[in-house]
Amino acid sequence: MVVAKKPQNTLLLWQAWKDDGDMDAKKQLIEHYLPLVDYAVNRMAIGLPKTVSKDDLGSNGVMGLIDAIEKFDYSRGNQFETYASWRIRGAIIDGLRQGDWVPRSVREKAKKVEEAYQLLEQKYMRSVTDAEISSYLNVTEKEFASILQEIAVTTVCSLEDPIREEEAETRLSLLVDEKAKNPDYKVHEFYLKESLIQGIDKLTEKERTVISLFYYEELSLSEIAEVMSLSPSRISQLHSKAILRLRGALAKHKDQLMQN
Known part of the structure; x- marks a missing residue:
């Protein structure tokens, strides 16, 4: 499991986004947790056909990350990385299925x-x-x-x-x-x-x-x-x-x- 390096203001970003609807805070959270997408893409690309683009996997993964940030409840004290990782994987898998990459x-x-x-x-x-x-x-x-x-x-x-x-x-x-x-x-x-x-x-x-x-x-x-x-x-x-x-x-x- 990759754990993004947490800056001291991560909690403040979550509070600003979830409590105040601060879109800039949301953007910073997305940028901060992007390594989770890179990790998922590199891991899931193993064994996939060469015709499957990592850029496409990454795009779907980012959508999963955004979905996770929108739905995550930081006040419950759960680890965001765990929650986001399967959301990211799920989004990538959904994208592959929609693309009908497996005959x-x-x-x-x-x-x-x-x-x-x-x-x-x-x-x-x-x-x-x-x-x-x-x-x-x-x-x-x-x-x-x-x-x-x-x-x-x-x-x-x-x-x-x-x-x-x-x-x-x-x-x-x-x-x-x-x-x-x-x-x-x-x-x-x-x-x-x-x-x-x-x-x-x-x-x-x-x-x-x-x-x-x-x-x-x-x-x-x-x-x-x-x-x-x-x-x-x-x-x-x-x-x-x-x-x-x-x-x-x-x-x-x-x-x-x-x-x-």
Whole structure:
């Protein structure tokens, strides 16, 4: 997480903007927190097609930052950077979706692989192999690896999506602090956390390492490749498989909630 350097007058700027409607204060806040946009753009650009312009990502990110500044309630004492970061990411993702940058055929492949992981791992109650997934999908293991590479760009931000609109808490945040107790803790969030933990337990050692380095240590996929002495494409495949497995775990959690 990038934390913008806070000048001594940041609180005064928030007060001037929120309490007095000072547009100049709002402009200064936008300029002050722009590094959050740069960070999100550089991180999300990993693995995206070269046809996707960083300038376009940045423009959408700035819109997300402005939206965050307009909606943030500084009086509650929450950290703005956390709230703004997922707003920025959300705006960038919305822009990508509106631009239809991922062909429908790729999205359909990602969905089929996700469903395959969900069904087979529920059936066998363990982590399934590439060979088993390939057999289920009626493709060779080489073709499956190619599919993973093709759908890699659809799996980058899955864990960092917010649980609920208007809140900064993400699915990933539920795995971070085992001791924290929130008085507003929801039952379904508890089971969501359990589903994620169970899903991570089913990942292979390499997949868990990639998830840890990418989402917790915030290394890029190329940096992870160096750490693990693997090719960037192999790291991308491991990341995609891990995310698709976790999506399957979350889908199972959602189905259970609907039955209750």
